[in-house]
Amino acid sequence: xxxxxxxxxxxxxxxxxxxxxxxxxxxxxxxxxxxxxxxxxxxxxxxxxxxxxxxxxxxxxxxxxxxxxxxxxxxxxxxxxxxxxxxxxxxxxxxxxxxxxxxxxxxxxxxxxxxxxxxxxxxxxxxxxxxxxxxxxxxxxxxxxxxxxxxxxxxxxxxxxxxxxxxxxxxxxxxxxxxxxxxxxxxxxxxxxxxxxxxxxxxxxxxxxxxxxxxxxxxxxxxxxxxxxxxxxxxxxxxxxxxxxxxxxxxxxxxxxxxxxxxxxxxxxxxxxxxxxxxxxxxxxxxxxxxxxxxxxxxxxxxxxxxxxxxxxxxxxxxxxxxxxxxxxxxxxxxxxxxxxxxxxxxxxxxxxxxxxxxxxxxxxxxxxxxxxxxxxxxxxxxxxxxxxxx
Amino acid sequence: xxxxxxxxxxxxxxxxxxxxxxxxxxxxxxxxxxxxxxxxxxxxxxxxxxxxxxxxxxxxxxxxxxxxxxxxxxxxxxxxxxxxxxxxxxxxxxxxxxxxxxxxxxxxxxxxxxxxxxxxxxxxxxxxxxxxxxxxxxxxxxxxxxxxxxxxxxxxxxxxxxxxxxx
Amino acid sequence: xxxxxxxxxxxxxxxxxxxxxxxxxxxxxxxxxxxxxxxxxxxxxxxxxxxxxxxxxxxxxxxxxxxxxxxxxxxxxxxxxxxxxxxxxxxxxxxxxxxxxxx
Numbered sequence: 001x002x003x004x005x006x007x008x009x010x011x012x013x014x015x016x017x018x019x020x021x022x023x024x025x026x027x028x029x030x031x032x033x034x035x036x037x038x039x040x041x042x043x044x045x046x047x048x049x050x051x052x053x054x055x056x057x058x059x060x061x062x063x064x065x066x067x068x069x070x071x072x073x074x075x076x077x078x079x080x081x082x083x084x085x086x087x088x089x090x091x092x093x094x095x096x097x098x099x100x101x102x103x104x105x106x107x108x109x110x111x112x113x114x115x116x117x118x119x120x121x122x123x124x125x126x127x128x129x130x131x132x133x134x135x136x137x138x139x140x141x142x143x144x145x146x147x148x149x150x151x152x153x154x155x156x157x158x159x160x161x162x163x164x165x166x167x168x169x170x171x172x173x174x175x176x177x178x179x180x181x182x183x184x185x186x187x188x189x190x191x192x193x194x195x196x197x198x199x200x201x202x203x204x205x206x207x208x209x210x211x212x213x214x215x216x217x218x219x220x221x222x223x224x225x226x227x228x229x230x231x232x233x234x235x236x237x238x239x240x241x242x243x244x245x246x247x248x249x250x251x252x253x254x255x256x257x258x259x260x261x262x263x264x265x266x267x268x269x270x271x272x273x274x275x276x277x278x279x280x281x282x283x284x285x286x287x288x289x290x291x292x293x294x295x296x297x298x299x300x301x302x303x304x305x306x307x308x309x310x311x312x313x314x315x316x317x318x319x320x321x322x323x324x325x326x327x328x329x330x331x332x333x334x335x336x337x338x339x340x341x342x343x344x345x346x347x348x349x350x351x352x353x354x355x356x357x358x359x360x361x362x363x364x365x366x367x368x369x370x371x372x373x374x375x376x377x378x379x380x381x382x383x384x385x386x387x388x389x390x391x
Numbered sequence: 392x393x394x395x396x397x398x399x400x401x402x403x404x405x406x407x408x409x410x411x412x413x414x415x416x417x418x419x420x421x422x423x424x425x426x427x428x429x430x431x432x433x434x435x436x437x438x439x440x441x442x443x444x445x446x447x448x449x450x451x452x453x454x455x456x457x458x459x460x461x462x463x464x465x466x467x468x469x470x471x472x473x474x475x476x477x478x479x480x481x482x483x484x485x486x487x488x489x490x491x492x493x494x495x496x497x498x499x500x501x502x503x504x505x506x507x508x509x510x511x512x513x514x515x516x517x518x519x520x521x522x523x524x525x526x527x528x529x530x531x532x533x534x535x536x537x538x539x540x541x542x543x544x545x546x547x548x549x550x551x552x553x554x555x556x557x558x
Numbered sequence: 559x560x561x562x563x564x565x566x567x568x569x570x571x572x573x574x575x576x577x578x579x580x581x582x583x584x585x586x587x588x589x590x591x592x593x594x595x596x597x598x599x600x601x602x603x604x605x606x607x608x609x610x611x612x613x614x615x616x617x618x619x620x621x622x623x624x625x626x627x628x629x630x631x632x633x634x635x636x637x638x639x640x641x642x643x644x645x646x647x648x649x650x651x652x653x654x655x656x657x658x659x660x661x
Contacts, residue, residue, distance in 0.1 A: 098421070130516050133444040140452020144424060147459055151417060163463075166456060173452075190516050392564050400568045407572050407595055411579030416587065423591050426572070430598050437565070437609045442623050446601075449627050454594065454634050461587055461638040465645040476582050477654050483581025491574035495567060502563045505610070512614035519624075522617050530621075534628045541632035545639035551646075 006295040010122050033125050037114050045266045046076035052312045059316035083259035091154060091252050098152035103253070103260035106145035110264050112138045113271040118193050120284050120297030131192040132184065135275060136177060139230070142268065143169050149261070150249035161248030164323055165232060165239035171330040172229035172236075178338040179223040182345045183210055183279045192275075196283030205289045209282040214361040215345040220280040222334055222341070224310075227272040229326070231265060234315040238323050273307035274300075333372060340368050396436060403429030414475050416467040417459065424455040438511050441519055565606035573599035586641045586651045590634065597630040 004011065016032060017025045050065075050073060057064030065072035090099055116131035118124045128134055143166050150162020184190055187198045201208045210216035229236040240248040250261045277283060281303050284296035321329070344361045351357035406426030410419045427450040434443035461467075477483075523531050559567075576595030583589060601623045608619020645651050 098418075128440070130441050130444055133441065133448065133516075137444045137447035137452065140448050143456055144421075144451065147456065148421070151459075151463075159463075163460075166460075170453075170456065188517070392559060392561055396561070396564060400564070403568065404571055404575070407575045410591055410595065411575055411583065411588070416585055419588060419591060423594065426595065427598065430572075430602060433565070433568070433602060434605055437605050439605050439609065439620055439623070442601075442605060442620055442627075445624060445627060449631050450594075450598070454631055457634060457638055458587065458591060458594075461642055464642050465587065465651050467585060467587055467651060473584075473652075473654075475584055475588075477584045480582040484578055486581060487574045487578035490577055491570055494570035494573070498563055498566045498570065502560060505560055505562050512609070514614075514617065514620070518615075519617065519620070522621060527621050527625075530625055534625055538628065538632050541636050545635040548636070549639035549642045 002293050002295075006121055006297075008295070009120070009297065030125065034115075037125065038111060041111070041114065041267050041270055042263060044270060045263055046080070048266055048270075048308050049076045049079065051308070052315075055309070055312045056316045059313070080259070083262075084256055086255035088255040088257065089252075093154045094252065095152040095154070098148050099252075100257075102145050102149035102152060103257045103264065105148065106142055106264040107260050107267070109138050109141040109145065110268045110271060113268075114274070116192055117271070117274045117278060118196050118283055119274075119300050120295065123284075123297060124193055127193060128191065130190045132180060132190045132195075132275075135192075136173075136180075139176075139272075140173065142264075143173075145264075146249055149253070153249075153252035155252055158249050158251045161239045161251070165249055168232070168236060168239060168323070168326060169230055171327055172226040175222060175330060175334050175338055176226040176230060178335070178342065179219045179226060180275075180279055182215055182219045182341055185342065185345055186210070186215075186349060192278050192283075196278055196285065199282040200285040202289035207282055207285055207287060207289070209280065209285070209287075211280045211282075213348065214358065214365055215341050215348055216280055218337065218341050218344075218365050220276070222338055223276055223280065225334060227269075227276060228311065228314060229330070231269045231272060231311075233269065233311055235318040235321050236326055237315075238320060238326065269308060269311060270304060273304050273311070276307060277303040333376065336372065337365075337368065341365070396433075399429055399432045399436060403433065416462050420455065420458045420462060423458065424451055427451050427455065438514070441514070441516055560610075562606055562610040566603060569599045569602040569606065572596075572602070584652050584654055586644070586653055586656075587638070589653065590637050590641065593637075594630065594634060597626065601626050 013029055013032065017029045020028050053075065054064035054072060065075040068074040068078045090096060113135050115125045116128055116135050124131075146165050146169070147162050150158045150160075150165070153159075183195060187195045189195065199207065199209050206212065211220045228234075232239050240250070250258055253261060277300065284300040286292045286294060286296075286299055344364050347364075348357050348361050351360065403426050406422050406424075406429055409422035410426060413419045413422060427446065431443045431446040431451075434440075434446060573596050576592040576599060578592075579595070580589045580592030583592070604619045604623045604626065608614055608617075608623070611619065641651060644656070648656060650656070
């Protein structure tokens with residue numbers, strides 16, 4: 001009974017496939033799964049939009065939208081209808097072909113990342129030996145869509161926003177890759193299903209999730225920072241900060257194309273949270289051994305929604321970082337910590353089981369963090385404030 | 392020679408042709424990206440998955456962005472006054488055509504002697520990793536040094552000189 | 559025509575297109591784009607011969623191609639840095655105007 005609940009979608013897929021001749025079964029199955037993903041994640045996007053507006057509202061001591069439907073639950077539908085019925089304005093001197101293709105490329109590459117995420121036991125769309133590499137290849141392709149959007153609008157603000165966004169995404173992509181490489185090093189495989197299976201063991205009721213190790217915790221924190229920057233979320237949202245650059249690289253987009261950019265950003269958030277849960281939070285495995293009777297896909301999606309809530313929480317709490325502060329942070333602080341984390345993970349692997357490796361690894365990471373952080377603070381000699389008045 | 396191969400090959404060659412023939416430099420860079428993506432698909436057709444994904448990650452994700460930034464920093468997006476092809480374009484085209492003729496002739500001559508169909512090699516990422524650290528460790532370390540040197544060199548070459556002498 | 563010959567012909571075609579572009583275009587960056595196309599065509603050759611060669615389990619062709627990708631990326635970075643630096647000095651990227659060492 002528990003098995004059936006856990007594998008219900010897999011069994012449903014096999015039952016639907018059985019209506020077709022044998023040679024068409026695998027293709028039809030893949031198409032059906034892909035169609036499910038393409039329908040499911042925009043629905044979750046609608047939920048996330050509602051959650052964000054209500055959540056941000058409450059954090060800012062106001063109600064969110066509460067007019068449309070009970071608690072404003074139908075607000076995303078109202079937003080969708082508005083986006084679809086707005087006039088699609090393309091600037092006269094804009095590059096029409098690129099202007100059209102940019103949101104399409106963004107959405108396509110963002111959805112491709114879901115092909116390798118294991119959403120439950122035996123629930124991966126494509127089982128690839130180099131799954132993590134495929135995911136990062138698709139992530140790298142989104143930067144090109146951002147450039148196309150910014151350049152084709154023939155607008156200085158768009159171009160500036162696109163350049164900033166690409167510079168930020170490239171810097172934090174290095175951090176993202178390095179903090180994931182630690183997990184690959186310890187697991188010994190690039191395949192995401194193997195990474196989840198390596199975390200699916202329990203000792204005294206506690207799972208072997210990588211976040212529960214010193215290098216895993218450091219890696220997860222750095223991964224979360226890089227994920228926030230990759231998806232241009234606050235506090236790294238200068239490229240789309242409304243008060244700075246109008247709307248950054250999607251200034252000149254209206255109607256459905258803007259909705260596609262919005263969709264692309266949120267689905268990218270889902271995708272990168274999905275990867276983060278797979279790498280560090282154990283994917284579809286339950287947090288305690290006595291909770292394994294709850295289906296695996298429920299755990300995956302719960303962790304996903306928890307990560308989205310943390311993203312919204314960060315947006316409501318932290319102030320925006322300036323572009324040079326952002327880049328400084330990436331190259332001078334997070335990247336050296338990532339490299340140190342690699343070394344600490346290697347030390348963890350070769351020190352053998354026992355309490356000593358916990359103490360040594362935690363000590364190295366904490367000392368490094370404290371020394372770099374204190375060093376950065378001491379270097380900033382903030383003098384008394386000076387004012388400039390218009391004469 | 393399946394339909395898939397013909398489609399991907401047509402896409403790649405079309406991307407390459409567009410990259411060399413279009414007037415707008417940024418369009419050329421984006422056509423080059425299409426050619427890179429087509430080549431990655433060809434690698435996947437040849438069962439070289441690691442190389443295909445590495446091609447997308449490195450070329451589409453980094454080199455294409457680099458080219459586009461360079462075009463924007465050198466004002467390449469303005470249309471040139473004297474045309475886009477140099478004065479000696481005919482000689483260049485003739486040389487390229489001669490090179491292609493030699494290649495095509497040698498390939499078509501040796502078709503009968505080339506290996507036919509080979510069984511699919513089962514290459515895992517672990518084998519690649521073991522080979523990189525085992526047999527190919529020296530090229531790996533040299534490429535690491537090369538990339539560091541190239542990174543530092545490119546930054547120094549392209550850096551703005553400070554006013555009043557270089558620092 | 560065998561599959562291997564098909565891949566080799568595509569690689570040869572891409573190489574000649576890249577060569578033609580590198581020899582005929584005025585903009586220095588487009589010459590670099592042509593060079594990148596040529597490098598990619600050579601990579602395709604390597605992978606095709608790895609796949610249809612006698613010992614694919616030795617991974618020689620694939621390793622060669624991976625190192626070639628890394629070296630090509632480094633070379634593109636340095637080449638584009640040079641083009642930017644020259645542009646700062648001569649305010650043009652037109653190769654027909656840059657046919658002297660003086661200045």
